[in-house]
Amino acid sequence: MHEFLADGFSEQPWWWRDAAPVEQSTCDASGEADVVVVGSGYAGLSSALELARSGLKVTVIDAGKCGIGASTRNAGFLSGRAGVSKQINLQAIVGTEHANRIFAEADKAYDHLKALVSRENIQCNLDSVGRFVGAHTPAAYDKLSKKMDEYNNDGRSNFRMVSKREQRDYVASDY
Numbered sequence: 564m565h566e567f568l569a570d571g572f573s574e575q576p577w578w579w580r581d582a583a584p585v586e587q588s589t590c591d592a593s594g595e596a597d598v599v600v601v602g603s604g605y606a607g608l609s610s611a612l613e614l615a616r617s618g619l620k621v622t623v624i625d626a627g628k629c630g631i632g633a634s635t636r637n638a639g640f641l642s643g644r645a646g647v648s649k650q651i652n653l654q655a656i657v658g659t660e661h662a663n664r665i666f667a668e669a670d671k672a673y674d675h676l677k678a679l680v681s682r683e684n685i686q687c688n689l690d691s692v693g694r695f696v697g698a699h700t701p702a703a704y705d706k707l708s709k710k711m712d713e714y715n716n717d718g719r720s721n722f723r724m725v726s727k728r729e730q731r732d733y734v735a736s737d738y
C-alpha cells in the first residue's frame with residue numbers, strides 16, 4: 564500500500580462493511596413478469612418499487628451483484644438545485660427559462676427522494692444538515708460569493724458565506 568494513504572485505507576467503500584453488494588437471485592427466469600428492469604441501482608430499483616407498488620409483477624436483473632454499480636459507491640450526498648449547477652452556470656448555457664425547468668425537476672427529485680425514504684422507512688441515515696462548500700483560494704471564495712447570490716435569487720435557497728473565522732465550527736479545520 565502507498566505510504567501517502569491513511570492508515571486503514573480501503574479500496575472499497577466503508578459502508579460495504581455493513582452492507583456489501585450481495586449475490587441475490589430472486590429471479591425466476593422461467594417465470595413471467597409484467598416488467599423486466601435491467602440494472603439494480605437507484606434508477607432500476609426505484610422504478611421497480613413504484614411498479615410493484617402499483618400491482619405489477621416486476622423482475623430486476625443485473626449483470627453483476629445487486630447494487631454493484633455507482634449507487635453503492637457514491638459519496639452519499641443528496642442535493643437539490645445547488646448540485647445541478649455546482650460547476651457551471653446553467654442559465655448561461657441553456658437560458659434562464661430552460662434552466663428554471665431543470666431546477667424545478669431537481670427540486671421535485673429532491674422532494675421525491677425524501678418522500679420515498681420516509682414512505683418506505685428506508686434506514687439510510689438521511690439527515691438534512693445543509694451543505695458546506697469549501698473555497699481553496701480567496702478568488703474561489705469570491706466566486707462562491709457570486710454563486711451564492713445566484714442561488715439565493717430563486718426565493719427558496721438560503722445560502723450564506725462562512726467566514727474563515729467560523730470555518731472551524733463547520734469542518735473542524737482551518738485549511
Ligand SMILES: Cc1cc2nc3c(=O)[nH]c(=O)nc-3n(C[C@H](O)[C@H](O)[C@H](O)COP(=O)(O)OP(=O)(O)OC[C@H]3O[C@@H](n4cnc5c(N)ncnc54)[C@H](O)[C@@H]3O)c2cc1C
Pocket residue numbers: 601602603604605606607624625626627628629630631632633634635636637638639640641642
Ligand atoms: C464516485 C461517485 C460519487 C458519487 N457521489 C454522488 C453523491 O454524493 N450524490 C449523488 O446524488 N450522486 C452521486 N454519484 C452519482 C450516483 O451514484 C449515480 O448517479 C447513480 O448511482 C446512478 O444510478 P443508476 O441506477 O443509474 O446506475 P448504477 O447504480 O450504476 O446501476 C446500474 C446497474 O446496471 C447494471 N447494468 C449495466 N448494464 C447492464 C446490462 N447490460 N445488463 C444488466 N445489468 C446492467 C450495473 O451492473 C449496475 O448494477 C456519484 C457517483 C460516483 C461514481
